[in-house]
Amino acid sequence: MILENPLKKTLKAGGVVCGTMISHLRLPAVAVMMKNAGWDYVFVDCEHGSFSPESLADFCIAARGVNLPTIVRVPSIHEPQRLYQTLDLGATGLLCPQTETKAEVEAIIHATKYHPLGQRGMATRNVHTSWGRYKGAELTARLNQETMIVLQIESAKAVENLDQLISVPGVDAAFIGPNDLSQTLGLPGDPSAPEVVKYVERALETCRRANVPCGVHTFDVAGAKQWIQKGMRFMACGNEVTWLVDAGQKASAEIREAVPR
Numbered sequence: 001m002i003l004e005n006p007l008k009k010t011l012k013a014g015g016v017v018c019g020t021m022i023s024h025l026r027l028p029a030v031a032v033m034m035k036n037a038g039w040d041y042v043f044v045d046c047e048h049g050s051f052s053p054e055s056l057a058d059f060c061i062a063a064r065g066v067n068l069p070t071i072v073r074v075p076s077i078h079e080p081q082r083l084y085q086t087l088d089l090g091a092t093g094l095l096c097p098q099t100e101t102k103a104e105v106e107a108i109i110h111a112t113k114y115h116p117l118g119q120r121g122m123a124t125r126n127v128h129t130s131w132g133r134y135k136g137a138e139l140t141a142r143l144n145q146e147t148m149i150v151l152q153i154e155s156a157k158a159v160e161n162l163d164q165l166i167s168v169p170g171v172d173a174a175f176i177g178p179n180d181l182s183q184t185l186g187l188p189g190d191p192s193a194p195e196v197v198k199y200v201e202r203a204l205e206t207c208r209r210a211n212v213p214c215g216v217h218t219f220d221v222a223g224a225k226q227w228i229q230k231g232m233r234f235m236a237c238g239n240e241v242t243w244l245v246d247a248g249q250k251a252s253a254e255i256r257e258a259v260p261r
Contacts (some may be wrong), residue, residue, distance in 0.1 A: 017234055018237065019071075021045055022044050031063035042068060056089050063092075071092055071094065072093075072095065073095040084123075090126075092147070096151050099176070101164075102161070112170075122136075129143075143169075151252060166207060167210070176217070185199065208231060
């Protein structure tokens with residue numbers, strides 16, 4: 001079964017999608033939980049997280065079962081085999097970190113799209129097709145259409161080159177990584193600094209002119225709302241640390257206020 005990608009459909013219609021990130025909760029059940037939590041999609045973090053190919057495949061199988069798009073952040077954009085293997089294991093699309101040049105984007109598309117857009121390695125019966133049998137031309141055309149390629153813009157250089165990066169056919173969206181961006185601007189770990197915000201807004205405007213969806217990662221609901229109001233359409237808010245650790249700390253602290261001293 002080749003699944004329709006609801007993210008691409010919504011974004012193409014001018015809508016907004018909202019997701020969250022999973023880095024260490026590798027249980028397939030988490031995909032079902034995130035669907036029931038109301039997220040439009042999840043990022044699975046294989047750059048900083050602890051997913052293995054085996055646990056990623058299990059997660060993607062569960063996510064496909066509840067129609068939860070899974071965008072995997074790969075460890076590197078310079079390993080073509082890892083890029084298309086991740087798609088073969090069931091990822092709806094890829095988040096491509098540290099992308100800065102047009103040549104890098106062209107290489108990503110070459111590795112993740114089948115002919116005529118690229119030369120993705122052929123594996124026709126795998127998680128991404130639910131092990132079904134398809135005619136080659138039918139299969140490759142559908143997968144080229146549904147697979148989602150998102151460029152993660154994480155440096156001043158990337159923002160400055162963004163018009164070139166998103167001009168490459170096959171790119172579906174740009175996603176700003178504000179923490180890494182802040183570091184390249186000499187303000188590490190301060191994504192709300194005015195200079196960082198200025199660069200994020202510059203990236204948003206570049207994408208708007210090209211009619212390419214743009215998004216940014218925030219760690220609070222208020223920030224997500226503000227960026228949506230500014231025109232961001234591919235949003236991510238928080239991760240399992242936000243929803244488990246932070247929420248748990250808040251609840252436990254409030255409960256302890258009732259404990260007699």
